[in-house]
Amino acid sequence: MSVDITSIDPYIRQFAVARSLLPGAGFAWLDAKRDAAIKRFGSNGFPTAKVEAWKFTNLNPLTQTTFHNVVVPSQPALTKAALAPYRLTPDCHLVVFVNGQFRPDLSALDHVPDGTRVVGLGDADEDDLHALIAPPSVAADSRARSLLDLNTAFMNDGAVVHLGRGAVLDPVQLLFVAIPDSAPLAFQPRNLIRAEAGSSATVLETYVSLGVGAYWTNVVTQIAIAPNAILRHYKLQAEGGSAFHVAATSVRLERQAAYRMFAVSLGAELGRNEFDIDLAATDATARLAGVTLACDAQHLDTTIRIDHSKPRGTSSQEFRSVVAGHAHAVFQGRIRVAPDAQKTDARQSSRNLLLSAAAAADTKPELEILADDVKCSHGATVGDLDRDALFYLQARGVDEADARSILIDAFLNELIEGIGGQAARAYFRRACDSWLAKGSRP
């Protein structure tokens, strides 16, 4: 296998310098994990189109720049007021990261309820670190996980959210703010969400940029949901226009655990939002939905792997994209049903709206069903706005541009209406509305 050394070497050199300064350095087991990870990254390199899971997403624009991993980045002055527009609600629990580093001064964690712990990676205990470093339980080609390895090597901050038995945390927001530097920076956050039995939490991840310039967020989030616990997980990816955003979220669900996820991706020049979901015990539920809004030359990819490992699991994937300019949206959804995962109910739907002739969408369902008593369905559409509906609106006096935005809005609203929490629903509607207000950009 040939690997492009020039794109990899700088990271290997950066690691040699950073190694002894990273959190947890000195724990021999953790050092060994980091060493092994950078070694795998060195031999696998950046994923290329030859790796099936990266078939539609070409990382060349990312590999052409060397991003700098800075262990202790300089901390620009920033006020809480500057972050107000990005908050879910003015009074929600808040964990702020600026250029990858936890900022207690900007966070709001004074009233975290009993039985819950929300801290930065610097305050993680050894148990947390073990959980953070655990490989995803959903299997994949190791070459497909090269950037996860890079994160393992460099991870130097992130949020640890721990809910004790029966605890309730509603909601907490993890706000990642990038302030681009003249030299392109890489941020490698690693988050951990552990929900013990019977607990319930709402966690929103938000990625935004204050300022213009190239940077790379390469984030890994590890989630473990114990029996009868529920996690509502929201994510807004609104990175800067010259940014790269690669996220790998791995979720493991125990008996009767529930995971609800809603994501809106509209930022970054190139973005990839990857989810590995393991319904590892009986009667678990995972519902993932999301909206991709892409314009100009953006490339936004959503890749999901769901493993039904045990009986009576329910999963759904409902994703929609609106693609304008010469942007490109990708949806890949894999459902795997293990031989003894009988009575599985798995659904998948991908609908893509192309607003211009140069816009493109690729959607790939992948079903591997090894049990016989299961319900599985998938559907995908790629197309223009409904011309009959457009004419109907115009025939009632609505201008073509307004008619188009009414229909795009409706296409998105059908999913946004499904968000359980009122605050999150309003938050995402605002994000979509402001994207639409910039013009539906045919």
Next chain:
Amino acid sequence: MLNIEDLHVEVDGKEILHGLDLRVPPGEVHAMMGPNGSGKSTLAYTLAGREGYAVTRGRVLFQGQDLTAMKPEERAQEGVFLAFQYPVEIPGVSNANFLKSAVNAVRRHRGQPELDAIEFLKLARQRLKLLNMDEASLSRPVNVGFSGGEKKRNEIFQMWMLDPRLAILDETDSGLDIDALKIVAEGVNALRGPGRATLLITHYQRLLDYVVPDKVHVLAAGRIIKSGDKELALELEAKGYADLVKAAAT
């Protein structure tokens, strides 16, 4: 009000209307009847400005202006209303939002102040009541899950809200039971008056018992082959179109 001269229309490269002449003066209701495939719906869509209906010859004047030069929304704003034969379902868009956007687009064009949400609701409720329609339909997505009759009544409701100068009803009577038909007819009659005109496109005479037309035209093979008063409709009902079409062909 509406003045059509020698109108030729092509759809997918095939000529459907072959030189149609029609004058509908203000204050009048005209019925356009004819067998299936005669070009009735083509006429309706052409007047509303649907994509793919190409005027290759002739002209259409509406209140003295060239209608064919206008976009569909401009025609609607100027006061042309088409009640669709098959009203379109639009998931995700509520009837209220849809209609408020439409009403205010038309009001803006006419230099009238826009209605706010409360004013709009007040007006809408009043009109719904007159049409014996459920107020809950306002919050439902446009035409989604509506029965055939509900869809047609919804068209009449929209017509009332938009207050057009020229209403074109494309087989609004088809598929309606007698009660719904009466409601639709009342809706049309309520908009009769000076300064307004109506073109009723229909296959059957039934609606004309309730909306008495000033003139009746028979469209066959893309041309008007006969015009007369309301008696013509009764004659067609009794004898059918066949003789008339044959006579026109010879």
